[in-house]
Amino acid sequence: MNTKVRNYPALFHNFRRRVFLNYEKYGYDKTYDFIQNSGVPAHIKAGLKAEVLFYDRFFKKLKLEPLLDARVKADFSGDKSGKFVNFDVTTNVKYKDIDDYLDVVQKRGKPYEIVLVDLKNEDFEFFPLKFPICPKCGKFSHYIIYLDPPSTTFYQAMYTSDGQTLVQYCGKCKYFKNIDAYTYEVRSVNLTIETLASETDVDGSRRYSNSEIQKVIDSESISIRKFFEKTSNFIVSGVAENDYVITDPRDGDGYYSGLLHWKHPLAHDLSKYIDIYSGMPEIPAHAAKQMFDDFKCKLCGNTSMRFNSKKKTLTCRRCGLIYDVSGVIHTHGYEVKRVEKPK
Secondary structure (H helix, E strand, C coil), X not given: CCCCCCCCHHHHHHXXXXXXXXHHHHCHHHHHHHHHCCCCCHHHHHHHHHHHHHHHHHCCCCCXXXXXXXXXXXXXXXXXXXXXXXXXEECCHHHCCHHHHHHHHHCCCCCEXXXXXXXXXXXXXXXXXXXXXXXXXXXXXEEEEEECCCCCXXXXXXXXXXXXXXXXXXXXXXXXXXXXXXXXXXXXXXXXXXXXXXXXXXXXXXXXXXXXXHHHHHHHHHHHHHHHHHHHCCCEEEEEEEEEEEEECCCCEEEEEEEEEEECCCXXXXXXXXXXXXXXXXXXXHHHHHHCCCCCCCCCCCCCEEEECCCCEEEECCCCCEEECCCHHHHCCCCCCEEECCX
């Protein structure tokens, strides 16, 4: 039967009802053919196939009931470990914004899970929406495990982070809070990357491609994420480590920030770099410069200063006096620790 449906919500949900009525009468295979032979757009076909496949595989285990109300932001309700849960099924989490579920999760207190369905391999991945609420902006934020720099006192410790910080971080308003600290020995992902990138074959070519290195990064990061999820009982949305971001290639000027080695598939608001350094906030170079707009040189009174974010120093452009303002890193204010006279 060729059913043509425009992509209007009311017509779509009417067709969806027919799909599940068809399933109750004829089962999975005939319902799959019913969807395949319909005239709906390809992306709607894929979504409905995913829903029917999920329902067919889990309706007994999770006691699933299709939700046919167009106003509900879920495809099914069910019972998971004795708790009522809503399930929203998708074939691509790229188009899922977790903040769209904020009201129903926060105000109504309903547990939600997004289910990613791989139609080709018939695989399922469940993502509970248990992200922390940001106290500043009220949106979903994230727990990130931050690897402190490895100790280099002993050779065997050079590739090990011996301190980690669990941070709550909001990618929207940049709120952060240290949640917990750990002292496990964890392999540094940064140093793994450096090692693999520097290895060459006998002909001088790189031994590992970027894609091969990325697979190692993903593997190590996911192992770290799983360990700290088990340790903390929180959903960890990212694994981060210190990295130096160069803003001026001419003199190496830049700033330290947190490099995300891995992030949760639903953490679309987390960029590659986050404003955290070794578990504490790091002010980007452009923001730090603004803090010194009213700074006057104690020697000549000049207000034109050069800020070096790598060394955390101010240099007077007139007389060359150098000020150590490294306190800017962790205090979001500055204090002059040391003054060096120009040579």
